[in-house]
Amino acid sequence: MRVVIVGAGKVGYSLAQYLTQEEHEVIVIEQDDERRSIVQNTLDVMTIAGNGASPGMLLDPEIRKADLLIAVTDMDEVNMIACMAAKQAGIQRTIARVRNQEYAERDKVKFNEALGIDLTINPEMVTALEIKRILLTPAALDVEDFADERVRMIEVKIPSDSNLINIPLKSLKLPAQTLVAGILRNDRMLIPHGTDMILPNDCVFFVGEFSSVKKIEEHFTVRKSKVERVLIIGAGRIGRHLAIMLEKVGISVKVIDKDMERCQELAEILDEGLVLCGEGTDIDLLTEEGVGEADAVMCLTDDDKLNLLIALLAKHLGAPKTFVRVGRSDYISLMEKVGVDVVLSPRILTAGVILRQVRRSDVVSVSLLEGAKAEAMEIIVSASSPVSNKKLKDAKLPKNSLIGSVVRGDEIIIPNGDTVLKPEDRVIVFALPDTVHTVVRLFESKLGSK
CATH class of the missing domain: 3.40.50.720 (NAD(P)-binding Rossmann-like Domain)
Structure with missing residues (x-):
């Protein structure tokens, strides 16, 4: 996919970095020479000096070929005008960073449609919502919900007196429909296997059916009182x-x-x-x-x-x-x-929201974990994808990835090697950065893939 990013500030740089890692073709438009030079010297992207909201700039043949334009300058109005000009130039999809609540509080859908914006993102609102979600789960350091809140993932720090430590994961007694999806140990993220053990002070990611994960929070972590x-x-x-x-x-x-x-x-x-x-x-x-x-x-x-x-x-x-x-x-x-x-x-929270838009429509959500040391993705299995109707052990998933849950209709499955992935299943995938591109490609529809 060809993506144009207008603005090479912190968010723009991070997006360009993530997208190039996934082998997307990225063009960055930036007026500031210093910012543009940093991007040009550190990332494998094309950079263009100029105003990304200028219709003349967006009529450049290289830019008009883009599938998506993301406007993330420091000015809301520039971002909105850039999206409007991009649609006029024929770019199919647009995303704008909009911080001012005066714009967001209007009839958002009609307002966006009138300007040619497919999605507006408010980084501060996204951050506040994330804090609220974690606060309302007192024992957790991070909380992510998937499949319309039927599947939950929480990160908890394991105390030295926990009854979870020093036991092989395959022998661990956890509530039904839950598993350990990842372990952060000494600043390194691990995708665990059955023989691995949880150690004191590990940060552990549990994933599974919503009510079962709540039991883990209540019974297997340090007790925390309700936030008042x-x-x-x-x-x-x-x-x-x-x-x-x-x-x-x-x-x-x-x-x-x-x-x-x-x-x-x-x-x-x-x-x-x-x-x-x-x-x-x-x-x-x-x-x-x-x-x-x-x-x-x-x-x-x-x-x-x-x-x-x-x-x-x-x-x-x-x-x-x-x-x-x-x-x-x-x-x-x-x-x-x-x-x-x-x-x-x-x-990073904003980048997670945007990455879900950049990836194919089968990717429902993307969460970047622990400073992007890992990703949790919700993906819908396409009937024509390479993994459809295959057992997990035959799906050729990369080593540093794990499917934590499969949602099939009203059923939530904690998979094993013999679990068959069926079309329209929603799978929750936990993956390290070096495997994300491979995982996404495995779930892509063979029809219309680029």
Whole structure:
């Protein structure tokens, strides 16, 4: 597939990187010489200097041949105009990053259709929704739902006294319809086999039927009480979205930000939440506002290092769980090593949403896990795909991949080597980055594949 990316910022660069790894043909349009030079010197893509919203630029024969245009500049209006111009130039599908809620809150479908936008993505809203989902599953470090919430995957950190450790997975007594899909150990993701064991402090990914995975959360992980009080540091877009969401589900919210204007705006929106103007690193303020009594502390400023500092302060003052937003994905492992519980990258979450659009229509969802160390995908088996009507042991899946669940009608199957994949099955695949392209190709329809 030929993909045009307008904007070579953090999201644009990450998308270009992921797409080239999957052997897509990528063209990046960027006005800024420094950004364009970084992409050109580090990635195998074509770069073009210019304005991606210019009709003249999009009439370039190389760009008009594109199957998809993704506009991810820092300006909503430029992204929307780029999509509109792309449709006029004959590009079939368009995606725009749109952050301003004034655009998103309108009649979204009609608004997008009028501008020629097939999908709008708000990275801050995507991040807030992900935080909310994890918060509502207190024992989990990550939560992903598949097949209309009939299949769930959770990531949990295994304590040293767990009854799961030092037992071969094939002998492990787990609830029916669940299995271990992946293990993160010493910053390395593993696709486990039956002889592998869970060790203390491993981060383990369990996948299976929704209610069965809930049993794992309740009975096989460290007990966590229901989240009732949350302290948010940073009233930017993510903090604002999150505060509103949490208040709607009955969670008590307290927000601290040093910008008085932001504080006043959020205070007018919240019904019961408390908004305070102050420094998130002020130990006296954190202590007075009961940081140690909060069930979770969200560090959501635009400064990665400041977020880390606040998270460590919160831990020192007794906070049981900390969440940190990062701009640089290479900080994720470092932050987890020093004690941050959950680290989220808006650009990785956004890339996951967009990748699902780039891949063929049989790919229903894509989740990038642990800073893109692995992917979880929901894929519909096509009748003409190479794996259709084959036993798993004969499907030639690559080594570093695993099918965690198969959804067939109302039935949820934890597969083994003799399980036959049938057309229209929904399969949940867990794969390492070097195998993703091969996995996707195996599930592609032979009809119309490029």
